[in-house]
Amino acid sequence: MRDASSRGAALATIGLMSVTAIWGSTFFLIKDLVGRMPTADFLAVRFMIAAAAMAVMFLRPLLRLSLREWWQGIALGVVYGIGQLLQTTGLEHTDASISGFATGMYVVFTPLLGTILLRQRLPSITWIAVLLAAGGVAVLALRGLSLGFGVWITLASALLYALHIVGLGQWSRPGSAFALSTVQMFAICAVCVMATLPHGPQLPPDVRAWLAVVYMALAAGAGAMLMQTWAQAHLSATRAAIVMTLEPVFAAGFAIAFGGEGMTWRLMVGGVLVLAAMYLVELAPRRKAAFSTETLHHEV
Numbered sequence: 001m002r003d004a005s006s007r008g009a010a011l012a013t014i015g016l017m018s019v020t021a022i023w024g025s026t027f028f029l030i031k032d033l034v035g036r037m038p039t040a041d042f043l044a045v046r047f048m049i050a051a052a053a054m055a056v057m058f059l060r061p062l063l064r065l066s067l068r069e070w071w072q073g074i075a076l077g078v079v080y081g082i083g084q085l086l087q088t089t090g091l092e093h094t095d096a097s098i099s100g101f102a103t104g105m106y107v108v109f110t111p112l113l114g115t116i117l118l119r120q121r122l123p124s125i126t127w128i129a130v131l132l133a134a135g136g137v138a139v140l141a142l143r144g145l146s147l148g149f150g151v152w153i154t155l156a157s158a159l160l161y162a163l164h165i166v167g168l169g170q171w172s173r174p175g176s177a178f179a180l181s182t183v184q185m186f187a188i189c190a191v192c193v194m195a196t197l198p199h200g201p202q203l204p205p206d207v208r209a210w211l212a213v214v215y216m217a218l219a220a221g222a223g224a225m226l227m228q229t230w231a232q233a234h235l236s237a238t239r240a241a242i243v244m245t246l247e248p249v250f251a252a253g254f255a256i257a258f259g260g261e262g263m264t265w266r267l268m269v270g271g272v273l274v275l276a277a278m279y280l281v282e283l284a285p286r287r288k289a290a291f292s293t294e295t296l297h298h299e300v
Helices: 002-033 039-057 059-063 067-091 096-103 106-118 124-141 149-171 174-194 207-231 237-243 246-258 265-299
Strands: none
Touching (some): 002 067, 039 059, 039 067, 039 207, 067 096, 096 246, 096 265, 106 149, 106 237, 149 237, 246 265
């Protein structure tokens, strides 16, 4: 049983790593798209395509969900949808690489929310991680004495993503993960379509934009949501958040390689601080577990 659980966790970790690579690849694509069409319209079209694809694939599992699971999926989707709107709007006002690192702050917010909402005990080392992450974001984004508007709303989106991760960790089950993902996608789509009212969603302006939207709808939308929901049925919220910290690394790499952004000292120093904070959050539980095992062996 333990071996099967370990294999499931290993596969979930690999799956989440692939998701972060896909998410990281979208930052510079989104940066280009939001310069040519309104943010809410882009998201509405993207998630309409994703929701339609998932409805076709998972109609039967959807019908087997309980009313409680429907409401859980709707709540998670609304939180994620608002986070998407804030993050994409923030990307209009900051570089793709910086947006990627600021979004990655959800790894610090996740254990904080777990402590507040689920009464989980927060290790003292996590507070050090919070300070490191705050310092990293300051190095990345401070211009003068205040954070830019784009960074503030991106941090707000990171807080919502953390809430989504915590909720998904509590409610996702292996048997209903795909159906729960589909309900979330319906809710995300509804949030984004409502944001385009009263005129409704504007379609992408050209073939290149359509290709980017379809890629983000199917790979970074439907596929990523399916994988994340399934993976979090096998991983704790904090561990999932740590794995997903690869997203800002991929985001920076893609932005530099394909988005025309340059490597700066702010990006290097701030990125190292944020990544150090992200992995420090996971260090305390592992050391505690190792210490407990070692103590048990000595007592025996």
